[in-house]
Amino acid sequence: MHCDYFDAEACRSCTLMxxxxxxxxxxxxxxxxxxxxxxxxxxxxxxxxxGPESHFRNKAKLVVGGTRTSPTFGILDEAGRGVDLRxxxxxxxxxxxxxxxxxxxxxxxxxxxxxxPRRSGELKHLLITHSPAGESMIRFVLxxxxxxxxxxxxxxxxxxxxxxxxxxxxxxxxxxxxxxxGDTEIVLTEQQSLPMPVNDLTLHLRPASFFQTNTLVxxxxxxxxxxxxxxxxxxxxxxxxxxxxxxxxHAAGTPADHPAEVLGIESSAEAVESARLSxxxxxxxxxxxxxxxxxxxxxxxxMSGGAASHLVIVNPPRRGIGSLxxxxxxxxxxxxxxxxxxxxxxAKDLAAMPxxxxxxxxxxxxxxxxxxxxxxxxxxxxxx
Numbered sequence: 592m593h594c595d596y597f598d599a600e601a602c603r604s605c606t607l608m609x610x611x612x613x614x615x616x617x618x619x620x621x622x623x624x625x626x627x628x629x630x631x632x633x634x635x636x637x638x639x640x641x642g643p644e645s646h647f648r649n650k651a652k653l654v655v656g657g658t659r660t661s662p663t664f665g666i667l668d669e670a671g672r673g674v675d676l677r678x679x680x681x682x683x684x685x686x687x688x689x690x691x692x693x694x695x696x697x698x699x700x701x702x703x704x705x706x707x708p709r710r711s712g713e714l715k716h717l718l719i720t721h722s723p724a725g726e727s728m729i730r731f732v733l734x735x736x737x738x739x740x741x742x743x744x745x746x747x748x749x750x751x752x753x754x755x756x757x758x759x760x761x762x763x764x765x766x767x768x769x770x771x772x773g774d775t776e777i778v779l780t781e782q783q784s785l786p787m788p789v790n791d792l793t794l795h796l797r798p799a800s801f802f803q804t805n806t807l808v809x810x811x812x813x814x815x816x817x818x819x820x821x822x823x824x825x826x827x828x829x830x831x832x833x834x835x836x837x838x839x840x841h842a843a844g845t846p847a848d849h850p851a852e853v854l855g856i857e858s859s860a861e862a863v864e865s866a867r868l869s870x871x872x873x874x875x876x877x878x879x880x881x882x883x884x885x886x887x888x889x890x891x892x893x894m895s896g897g898a899a900s901h902l903v904i905v906n907p908p909r910r911g912i913g914s915l916x917x918x919x920x921x922x923x924x925x926x927x928x929x930x931x932x933x934x935x936x937x938a939k940d941l942a943a944m945p946x947x948x949x950x951x952x953x954x955x956x957x958x959x960x961x962x963x964x965x966x967x968x969x970x971x972x973x974x975x
Contacts, residue, residue: 592608592609592612592644592645592680592959592960593609593680594608594679594680595678596676596678596679597609601674601676602665602666602674602676602679604666604961605681605960605961606960606961606962607959607960607961607962608960612641612644612959615644615956615959615960616639616641616954616956619639619954619956619962619964620636620639620954622934622962623934623954623964623966624636626934626935626937626938627934627937627938627941627952627966629938629942630938630941630942630949631949631952631968632949635949635950635951635952636951636952636953636954637815637951637952637953638953639953639954639955639956640808640811640812640815640953640954640955640956641808641956641959642805642807642808642811642956642959643807643959644959644960645680645681645959645960646680646681646682646683646684646687647681647683647804647805647807647808647959648679648681648682648683648686648804648805649683649686649720649721649722649802649804649805649806650686650718650719650720650721650802650804651679651682651686651690651717651718651719652716652718652771653665653676653677653690653694653716653717653718653719654666654667654673654715654716655673655697655704655705655714655715655716655717656671656672656673656674656704656705656706656707657673657675657704658703658704659701659702659703659704660698660701661698662694662697662698662702662704662714663675663704664676664677664690664694664697664717665677665679667707670708671706671707671708673704677690677691677694681959681960683721683806685721685723685725685727685755686719686721686727689719689721689727689729689753689755689756690719692752692753692754693717693719693729693749693752693753693756694717695752696748696749696752696753697714697717700741700745702714702731702738702741705734707767710767712734713733713734713735713737713738714731714732714733714734714738715732715733715734715764716730716732716764716771716772717729717730717731717732718730718732718762718771718772720785720787720796720802721755722785722786722787722788722806723787723788723806724786724788725754725755726755726756726757726785726786727753727755727756727757727758727785728757728758728759728760728785728796728798729749729753729756729758729759729760730759730760730761730762730772730776730798731759731760731761731762732762732763732764732771732772732773733761733762733763733764734763734764734765735763735765736761736763736777738761739761739777742759742761742779743779746759746779746780750780756780757780757782757785758778758780758782758783758784758785758798759778759779759780760776760777760778760779760780760798761776761777761779762775762776762777762798763775763776763777772799776798776799778798783797783798784796784797784865784868787802787806789806789809789810789813789837790810790813790814790841792840792841792869792873793869793872793873794835794836794837794840794865794869795835795865795868795869795872796835796865797861797862797864797865797868798861799859799861799862800834800835800859800861800862800865801834801835801859801862802834802835802837803837803957803965804957804958805957805958808955808956808957808965809837809957811955812930812955812957812965812967813837813838813841814841815953815955815967816838816841816842816904816928816930816967817841817842819928819951819969820841820842820902820928823901823902823926825900825901825902825926826852826901827852827853827854827900827901827902828842828843828852828853828854828900828901828902828903828904829853829854829855829856829892829900829902829903829904830842830853830854830855830856830903830904830906831856831889831892831903831904831905831906831907831912831915832856832857832889832905832906832907832908833855833856833857833862833863833866833884833904833906834857834859834862834866834906835862835865835866835869836855836862836865836866836867836869836870836884838904838906838928838930839853839854839855839866839882839884839904840866840869840870840873840882842902842904843873843882852881852882852883853881853882853883854882854883854884854885854900855882855883855884855885856884856885856887856888856889856892857884857885857886857887858886858887858888858889859886860886863884863885863886866884867884870882870884889905889907889912889915890914890915890918900924901924901925901926902924902925902926902927902928903919903924903926903927903928904927904928904929904930905927905928905929905930906929906930907931908932909932909933909936910933910936911931911933911936911937911939911940912929912940913936913940915940916939916940916941916943916944917943917944919944919947920943920944920945920946920947924972925971925972926969926970926971926972927944927947927969927970928967928968928969928970929941929967929968929970930965930966930967931965931966931967931968932957932963932964932965932966934964934966937966937968941968941970944970946972946973947970947971947972947973948970948971948973949968949969949970950969950970950971951968951969952966952967952968952969953966953967953968954966955967
């Protein structure tokens with residue numbers, strides 16, 4: 592992949608830019624396998640799952656800079672000045688078109704970009720998520736609610752200017768700090784969730800819900816987990832850190848082969864609401880049996896014995912499951928599927944679970960042009 596922004600040193604986020612993609616994947620596989628060498632045998636690795644090396648991102652997180660008459664959309668340089676990255680080659684085609692139309696509209700609307708060095712202005716970020724169905728969620732991150740009336744009045748024109756705009760929100764971030772969004776979200780459209788088709792399911796994303804950046808590779812990740820779940824044929828499944836329910840809903844399968852019970856646990860109420868919406872829609876079309884999502888703490892779920900399942904799926908943040916690993920080790924859970932975005936924390940967690948052995952592992956290149964990775968491992972408790 593070639594990138595003019597990288598060559599001009601305007602953006603260096605893609606640290607592997609210019610390196611042949613096959614070599615990127617081979618090096619990434621070797622690096623991850625080396626970090627997990629003590630817990631994953633060489634012959635237990637499946638072929639890495641990859642998508643295209645460019646035009647794969649389903650979301651854009653654009654810092655708004657510049658001036659009201661000449662805004663930039665991209666990142667900030669070291670001095671806090673805006674660097675425009677609207678033509679980034681990582682965006683999938685539909686997202687690229689949406690960004691072009693949206694940024695033109697925003698420039699005409701005349702919202703004042705937030706000036707980081709001076710701590711003045713209103714519009715801080717544009718957060719955009721695009722689905723394979725051609726629809727988008729657009730979030731305006733504002734310093735204060737002062738510009739809300741302007742956004743509300745302009746909403747019909749925005750919908751006309753950006754085909755597929757389904758959900759539009761204003762997020763309020765009054766503090767001057769290095770974060771993308773604040774705690775207050777005001778939905779301006781009638782629709783409050785973005786349907787995201789993945790494999791044979793549709794996941795509903797509400798504004799603050801997390802979803803993987805690469806839809807195609809996320810689909811591969813979920814299919815692999817579903818395949819392993821079917822091989823295990825568990826009576827009960829608990830999905831910890833379940834997010835919007837991707838693993839849980841795929842684990843539920845079809846009426847002919849679904850587990851007796853599937854429970855998803857997630858600390859984010861917004862994500863649980865998304866998961867419940869997806870489950871309700873899917874159950875209406877194709878009954879799944881018992882599937883439930885609850886707001887809760889994964890560690891308490893294990894420590895209280897509430898996850899005495901045949902299979903536990905974990906998909907934690909980069910820091911891993913930490914103290915949850917010893918709790919799983921002391922539990923009676925026979926099977927674990929662990930999805931990790933950090934091989935270092937994964938290695939520590941697996942070392943704390945010596946009663947389990949890795950049956951299979953697979954690398955998913957969710958973030959081409961970088962060393963970021965996603966690894967899925969299938970664990971089985973050793974026979975007594």
